[in-house]
Amino acid sequence: xxxxxxxxxxxxxxxxxxxxxxxxxxxxxxxxxxxxxxxxxxxxxxxxxxxxxxxxxxxxxxxxxxxxxxxxxxxxxxxxxxxxxxxxxxxxxxxxxxxxxxxxxxxxxxxxxxxxxxxxxxxxxxxxxxxxxxxxxxxxxxxxxxxxxxxxxxxxxxxxxxxx
Amino acid sequence: xxxxxxxxxxxxxxxxxxxxxxxxxxxxxxxxxxxxxxxxxxxxxxxxxxxxxxxxxxxxxxxxxxxxxxxxxxxxxxxxxxxxxxxxxxxxxxxxxxxxxxxxxxxxxxxxxxxxxxxxxxxxxxxxxxxxxxxxxxxxxxxxxxxxxxxxxxxxxxxxxxxxxxxxxxxxxxxxxxxxxxxxxxxxxxxxx
Numbered sequence: 080x081x082x083x084x085x086x087x088x089x090x091x092x093x094x095x096x097x098x099x100x101x102x103x104x105x106x107x108x109x110x111x112x113x114x115x116x117x118x119x120x121x122x123x124x125x126x127x128x129x130x131x132x133x134x135x136x137x138x139x140x141x142x143x144x145x146x147x148x149x150x151x152x153x154x155x156x157x158x159x160x161x162x163x164x165x166x167x168x169x170x171x172x173x174x175x176x177x178x179x180x181x182x183x184x185x186x187x188x189x190x191x192x193x194x195x196x197x198x199x200x201x202x203x204x205x206x207x208x209x210x211x212x213x214x215x216x217x218x219x220x221x222x223x224x225x226x227x228x229x230x231x232x233x234x235x236x237x238x239x240x241x242x243x
Numbered sequence: 244x245x246x247x248x249x250x251x252x253x254x255x256x257x258x259x260x261x262x263x264x265x266x267x268x269x270x271x272x273x274x275x276x277x278x279x280x281x282x283x284x285x286x287x288x289x290x291x292x293x294x295x296x297x298x299x300x301x302x303x304x305x306x307x308x309x310x311x312x313x314x315x316x317x318x319x320x321x322x323x324x325x326x327x328x329x330x331x332x333x334x335x336x337x338x339x340x341x342x343x344x345x346x347x348x349x350x351x352x353x354x355x356x357x358x359x360x361x362x363x364x365x366x367x368x369x370x371x372x373x374x375x376x377x378x379x380x381x382x383x384x385x386x387x388x389x390x391x392x393x394x395x396x397x398x399x400x401x402x403x404x405x406x407x408x409x410x411x412x413x414x415x416x417x418x419x420x421x422x423x424x425x426x427x428x429x430x431x432x433x434x435x436x
Binding site: 093094101105106126148151152155156166168171172174176184190193194209210222240 | 248249250252253254255256257259260261262263264265267268269270271273274275277278279350351352353354355359430433434435
C-alpha cells in the first residue's frame with residue numbers, strides 16, 4: 080500500500096515536471112524534426128528517456144539542465160529510420176509548425192530554416208540561448224565553458240549574417 | 244532602415260513559437276500512461292526473452308554437437324562453445340547497456356560524443372575479434388565433425404553448410420557494424436563539427 084502510494088506520488092511528480100517543461104521539450108523536438116510525425120516520435124522518446132532516468136536524477140544539476148540534456152541528446156542520437164517500439168500517441172496540439180500558413184507560422188518556419196542551417200552542436204547552443212538560459216548553464220548542458228559559449232555565439236551570429 | 248540583427252530576429256520568432264505553444268495542451272493522459280508503461284514493458288520483456296533464448300541454446304548445445312551422430316564433437320568443444328556463448332551474451336548485454344544507459348542521455352553534449360566515440364571503438368574491436376573467433380570456432384567445428392562423425396557424407400554436407408553460413412553471417416555482421424560505425428561517425432562530426 081505504501082509502495083503504491085509512493086508510485087502514485089512519483090508519477091504525479093513526473094507529470095507535473097513534464098507539464099512545466101512541455102513547451103521547451105516541444106521546441107527542441109521541433110528544431111530537430113522534419114515533419115509533425117517526427118516531432119511526436121521524438122517528444123515521446125524524450126519522455127520515455129526522462130521517465131527511465133527519473134529515479135537516477137539526484138538534483139545535482141537544475142531540473143531544466145537535466146531535461147535539456149536528455150532532450151538534446153535524444154534528438155541528436157535518435158535513429159529516425161528505426162521502427163518505433165510501442166504505439167505512437169498523438170500530442171494534444173492543434174498546430175502544425177510545418178504546414179500552418181498564417182503570418183506567425185511563416186516567421187516560425189523562417190526561424191526553423193535558420194537554425195537548421197547550423198550544425199547540431201551550434202543548433203543546440205542557439206536553442207538554449209533563445210530560451211534565455213545563462214552561458215554557465217548552456218556550458219553545463221553542452222560540456223564547454225561559459226566563455227566558449229559566448230565565443231561560439233559570436234561565430235554563429237557571423238555565420239547567420241553571411242547566410243542572410 | 245537599419246536591418247535587424249539575425250539573432251534579434253530569431254529571438255522575436257522564438258517568442259512567437261513560445262506564444263503559440265503556450266495555448267497548447269501538448270501532453271495528455273494517454274501519452275503519460277504510455278510513457279510510464281515503457282520501462283516495465285520493453286526492458287523487462289527484452290531481458291526475459293534473451294535469458295530464455297540463452298538458456299534454451301545452452302541446454303541444447305551438448306545435444307546438437309556431442310550427442311548428434313553427424314557431429315559427435317568432443318566435450319572440450321562443447322564447453323568452449325558454451326563459454327563463447329556466455330562471452331557473446333555478456334558483450335551483447337554490455338553494448339546494449341551502454342546504448343540504452345540513461346547516463347548516456349544525462350551527460351553533456353561533449354561527454355555524449357566521447358561516449359559515442361567509445362562505443363564506436365568498442366564495436367570496431369568487437370567486430371575484429373568476433374570475426375576471428377567465429378572463424379576459429381567454425382574451423383574447429385569442421386575439424387571435429389570430419390574427425391568424429393559417424394556419417395561422413397552428412398558430415399561433409401554439414402561442413403559445407405557451415406562454411407556458407409559462417410561467411411554469410413560474417414558478411415551480415417560486417418554490414419551492420421559498418422552501419423553503426425557510420426552513424427557514430429556522423430554523430431561525432433555533427434557534435435564536434
